[in-house]
Amino acid sequence: MAAQLSAKSVLGVLNGLSRRLYFGDESMTDEFLREQVEYGGSIEEFSAILKRYESLLVSIAAAHMEFTQLQAFLSSQTKKRENPLSEDDVPVLQKFWKSQRTKIHEALVRRSHADGQLTDLSWRIDVKSKARNLDQINQPTAIVEMQIDQSVGKGREILRFEMDEQHTKDMLQHINDIQTQIDKFTK
Structure with a gap:
């Protein structure tokens, strides 16, 4: 079973993933993020954790969720039978999205203008x-x-x-x- 990340580590992972996914920062590799959060489990476990947070982040960003939508989405994620979101992760994701929502949306808008x-x-x-x-x-x-x-x-x-x-x-x-x-x- 994968070890639980601390709130600070989850926030670090979310920031790193957003930099990689939305701002083109290729230095945010899986290995780099693993070192930064000082994850003690296996590489495979950490890759699964990253995949989970990346999936959440992509869903949240694609829908450009408002706070109430985010609360409902995260609540549903905590009630899933397979691989549920930890209750401790909910406030971290809310804090992250509150501070990064506009920046990520602007990055997505910039990226969508193919011809300038x-x-x-x-x-x-x-x-x-x-x-x-x-x-x-x-x-x-x-x-x-x-x-x-x-x-x-x-x-x-x-x-x-x-x-x-x-x-x-x-x-x-x-x-x-x-x-x-x-x-x-x-x-």
Whole structure:
């Protein structure tokens, strides 16, 4: 039978697993976690313990559980016939989730943006004072810069472009069409 982990060790395991699962910290190996919590049992027993906590953490994070949902979930886990959750682990999991819920949710959201996310938009209006054609002189042009954070590990991309009056009107119409469609789904 596997030895029971102390509350401090359970919290350490949960923090290590969350760093590995949601924040890409590959240094949080099973062996490293075992050393950190000074587990005295076999490697196989510790692997089973990690698997149990990982399963709980994945379920909790995937559902982005509120506190009342978490309480009900953990209560049901303590009543399971096979491999029930210890009553001593419940407050530790609650404490962990209370402090890490937002961070883990944000990490999951960041990970779900496959093509990047717009993080900054800036613009200015320039008036051309020189041009090949006289009809282009004194015409306003919008210069737009968009900063896009790429998915995890790919950095940032900066996109710059110019738009004349007609292109700006066309783009605004497209944005209004998008807003109309979003409004339809949110009502």
